[in-house]
Amino acid sequence: MxxxxxxxxxxxxxxxxxxxxxxxxxxxxxxxxxxxxxxxxxxxxxxxxxxxxxxxxxxxxxxxxxxxxxxxxxxxxxxxxxxxxxxxxxxxxxxxxxxxxxxxxxxxxxxxxxxxxxPLVGLLGGRPRPVEVYGSGGFTTYPDRVLERQLRGWVEGQGIPRVKIKIGESWGARPERDLERISVARSAIGPDAALYVDANGAFTAKRAIRLAAAFADDGVTWFEEPVSSDDPAALAAVRAAVAPDVAAGEYGDDARYFARLAPVVDCLQADATRCGGLTGFLRAAAVAEACGVPLSAHCSPHAHAHAAAARAAGVRHLEWFHDHVRVESLLFDGVLDPAGGTVVPGADGTPGHGxxxxxxxxxxxxxxxxxxxxxxx
Ligand SMILES: [Mg+2]
Missing domain, CATH: 3.30.390.10 (Enolase-like, N-terminal domain)
Known part of the structure; x- marks a missing residue:
């Protein structure tokens, strides 16, 4: 009973x-x-x-x-x-x-x-398995030496072969500075690590397309929110014109939002701390699957790790975001170790998210x- x-x-x-x-x-x-x-x-x-x-x-x-x-x-x-x-x-x-x-x-x-x-991963229908992470920070306020040190910390220090930096400085008004910082980032991480950029909606579609052509030689493979996520037509235009994957979705709040955005991106993003918790995140994952695009978890890596492991192939990676990793490590015991570029939530058998x-x-x-x-x- x-x-x-x-x-x-x-x-x-x-x-x-x-x-x-x-x-x-x-x-x-x-x-x-x-x-x-x-x-x-x-x-x-x-x-x-x-x-x-x-x-x-x-x-x-x-x-x-x-x-x-x-x-x-x-x-x-x-x-x-x-x-x-x-x-x-x-x-x-x-x-x-x-x-x-x-x-x-x-x-x-x-x-x-x-x-x-x-462990939560078990309740969600999975088992502990490695989930890829990418280092994320590279703020536009960082002097170049700080940017280099942070990126090397992830790639050389922790063995995470994927990193993301912020671009679109001053609402996209300084494209030359963006190109300079992308080049600094590529030199810092060497030729083999993946380099992602995130403009947080700073550009118009035309500016984003011109910038992507200019940074083509730096091997950028991910261009996040090149334009505002409120403009799916502009996202679609950029996606059709640039080589890197176009990603967006961090402000999504329900399945209908994700259903509107998924057809105009190469990788959908969802944030369990914004989109309705794990219930909302799992629904976003179903929408991404239905639209034939992968899902990537936005920020707060410890909020997503178990769900990502439970979805197996459905979730591409977790964002190992500098701010939130720092906050979660300060406030919580039991945080995950991203050494080698993956985390394995639930591996120690601790109940819940651990x-x-x-x-x-x-x-x-x-x-x-x-x-x-x-x-x-
Ligand atoms: Mg973003």
């Missing part, structure tokens, strides 16, 4: 971690990263989920989502997902609404795996916290 394991408590905390140096891409600059952490508890088990977004996300979890999640069966991740989507209708589901939902969904998947005492909050290390970065929320009160 089925016995419910009710979700008895939800705890929300906000951590802000300053970056180790100023960071910017083509269209945004920042000096800190905020992680909104959700803990979902049932009996002695606690699941951890999170999103990267402003602290307003925490208010959405507490006010909009907790009332429809508390008291539900902890194994009913699909039911919780649907209830949360409905609850967010008038509050605004895309954007922060789905960021909040994502943090809760990730916590519930982790909780379910811990209740069943299996991470636990490192309370003492995390404490200096705590900026907001509330008492645990419980059913009916």
């Amino acid at each position: 089925w016995t419910d394991r009710p979700i008895e408590r939800l705890t929300v905390r906000v951590y802000t971690v300053p970056t180790d140096r100023p960071e910017a891409d083509g269209t945004l600059a920042w000096d800190a990263t905020t992680l909104v952490l959700v803990e979902a508890g049932s009996g002695p088990a606690t699941g951890l989920g999170w999103t990267y977004g402003p602290s307003a996300t925490a208010a959405l979890v507490r006010e909009q989502l907790a009332p429809v999640v508390l008291g539900r069966d902890a194994l009913d991740t699909a039911g919780a997902y649907e209830a949360m989507r409905r609850a967010l209708r008038n509050a605004g589901r895309p954007g922060l609404g789905t960021y909040a939902l994502s943090a809760v969904d990730l916590a519930l998947w982790d909780l379910a795996a811990r209740l069943l005492d299996v 991470l636990s909050l490192a309370e003492r290390r995390a404490a200096p970065y705590l900026v907001d916290a509330w008492p645990p929320l419980r059913p009916d009160g």
